[in-house]
Amino acid sequence: xxxxxxxxxxxxxxxxxxxxxxxxxxxxxxxxxxxxxxxxxxxxxxxxxxxxxxxxxxxxxxxxxxxxxxxxxxxxxxxxxxxxxxxxxxxxxxxxxxxxxxxxxxxxxxxxxxxxxxxxxxxxxxxxxxxxxxxxxxxxxxxxxxxxxxxxxxxxxxxxxxxxxxxxxxxxxxxxxxxxxxxxxxxxxxxxxxxxxxxxxxxxxxxxxxxxxxxxxxxxxxxxxxxxxxxxxxxxxxxxxxxxxxxxxxxxxxxxxxxxxxxxxxxxxxxxxxxxxxxxxxxxxxxx
Numbered sequence: 511x512x513x514x515x516x517x518x519x520x521x522x523x524x525x526x527x528x529x530x531x532x533x534x535x536x537x538x539x540x541x542x543x544x545x546x547x548x549x550x551x552x553x554x555x556x557x558x559x560x561x562x563x564x565x566x567x568x569x570x571x572x573x574x575x576x577x578x579x580x581x582x583x584x585x586x587x588x589x590x591x592x593x594x595x596x597x598x599x600x601x602x603x604x605x606x607x608x609x610x611x612x613x614x615x616x617x618x619x620x621x622x623x624x625x626x627x628x629x630x631x632x633x634x635x636x637x638x639x640x641x642x643x644x645x646x647x648x649x650x651x652x653x654x655x656x657x658x659x660x661x662x663x664x665x666x667x668x669x670x671x672x673x674x675x676x677x678x679x680x681x682x683x684x685x686x687x688x689x690x691x692x693x694x695x696x697x698x699x700x701x702x703x704x705x706x707x708x709x710x711x712x713x714x715x716x717x718x719x720x721x722x723x724x725x726x727x728x729x730x731x732x733x734x735x736x737x738x739x740x741x742x743x744x745x746x747x748x749x750x751x752x753x754x755x756x757x758x759x760x761x762x763x764x765x766x767x768x769x770x771x772x773x774x775x776x777x778x779x780x781x782x783x784x785x786x787x788x789x790x791x792x793x794x795x796x797x798x
Contacts, residue, residue: 516554523564
C-alpha cells in the first residue's frame with residue numbers, strides 16, 4: 511500500500527524552506543489548504559511546538575469535528591517540561607487530545623533525562639491525551655539506540671530522492687518489522703529539489719553534478735520535481751505517510767494530482783547523496 515500524503519505545517523507559523531519565496535502562509539490560505547486536504551482524503555497534519563505560530567494557525571483554522579489526525583512535537587530545549595509543552599500545544603490547537611506526540615530532539619531521549627521524559631509521554635497516552643508516542647530522528651544510529659530502550663508507536667524520519675540513507679541501510683525495514691508507524695519528512699529536502707543547479711548556493715557545490723543529473727532526468731522524462739519526489743517516496747515499502755509542506759492551496763492541488771498520477775521509473779532511485787552536509791539541513795546554516 512503506498513504512503514498517504516500528510517501536510518507539514520511549518521510554513522503556517524514561520525518562513526520555512528530554502529526555496530520558499532512566499533514567506534509565512536496567511537490565515538486565509540491555511541483554511542483553504544485544510545479544506546482542500548479534507549476533500550482529497552488527506553488526514554495527517556504535522557506540526558511542532560517549535561514551528562513559530564503554526565499550532566495557533568491550525569487552532570484557528572480547524573473546525574469542530576474535523577477529520578484530521580494531528581501530530582505535534584515536544585519543546586526542543588533539553589530539560590523542557592513536556593507536560594507544559596503538551597498543555598500549551600493542546601491549548602494552541604484548541605484540541606482536547608491529538609493523535610501523536612513526538613520527542614522533537616532525539617538527543618533528549620538518549621540523554622540521562624530520557625527515561626523520565628518517556629515515562630511522561632506514556633502517562634499522556636494512558637490519559638488519552640495522545641494516541642501514539644514516538645520521536646523524530648535524523649540517523650540510523652539514533653533509531654538503533656532508541657529501539658533498544660523505548661517501545662515507541664510512531665517515528666518521523668528524513669527520506670527523499672536525495673536522502674536514501676535510512677532506506678538503503680535497512681532501518682526502514684527494521685522499523686516496520688517492529689510494527690512502528692513511519693512518517694517521512696523532508697521529501698522535497700526543504701525545497702532543494704526545486705532549485706535549478708545554476709542557482710545553487712555554494713554550500714551545495716559538492717553535489718552539483720548529482721543535482722544537475724537529476725534536473726536533466728526531469729527534463730528528459732517531462733517530469734516536475736514534486737511529481738518525481740512523491741512518486742519515489744510513495745513507492746517505498748514501509749513508509750506510511752509522506753509529509754509535504756505547502757505554502758498555498760494551489761501547491762497542494764498540484765501535489766494531490768501528482769499523488770493520484772504516481773509514476774514508476776527505475777531512474778528515480780539513481781540520485782542518492784551520501785554527504786550529510788547536503789542531505790541534513792542542520793548543516794546548511796553555516797554554509798548558506
